[in-house]
Every structure is written in structure tokens, then in C-alpha cells.
Amino acid sequence: MQAFNNPVLEAHKLTVAIGGKIICRELDMMIRPGECWGVLGQNGVGKTTLLRTMAGLHTPQVGMVSWNGVALAAHARRSLAQHVGVLLQSEGGEFGVACRNMYC
DSSP, X not given: OOOTTSOSEEEEEEEEEETTEEEEEEEEEEEOTTOOOOOOOOTTSSHHHHHHHHTTSSOOSEEEEEXXXXXXXXXXXXXXXXXXXXXXXXXXXXXXXXXOOTTO
């Protein structure tokens, strides 16, 4: 069982880049059970890329993100998806499909 003070999601010396531009350098952070975090910044500074990296959807340049003390890359994707997720305000989407209610 996870102790309340132990971090669930952790970044260690995380450096994130996109398009050759570093958006985050050597980030160390711990998110513990019950905590709520937000990422603030101007448009285009890399907030979404950082969140995608923390969710295991973008590979960091350097450093590691871990879930319950184990690197995200070491978790089975299916198991990780049951615990870690990100809901972005707008995303192009990899699926390219729309959902609708057929019983209106």
C-alpha cells in the first residue's frame, strides 16, 4: 500500500525539449497522494509538452519520470494507463474519430 507521504509521480533531473528547444531543464519534483498541481505559462512555452512527458507520452532529453518509485518506461503501458492520464484542453488526437450519441 502506498504511504501518504511517498511521492506517486516524480521527476528527477528532467530536461524536456521539443523541436530542438529546451523547455524545461533539470526539473526535480514530487507529487504526493491528494495533491493538486497546475502548470502555468504563456502560450507556446511548453506546458503541454511537459505534461505529456510527465504522463509518459513524450520522451525526455535527460532525466526520468517515475510512478510509485519505478521509471515510467519500466511499467507496462496498460498498467500505467490505469493510474496515470492527462486530459488536455485541446488536442489533435491520434484517433481521428468523433463520438456521438446515436439515441437522441
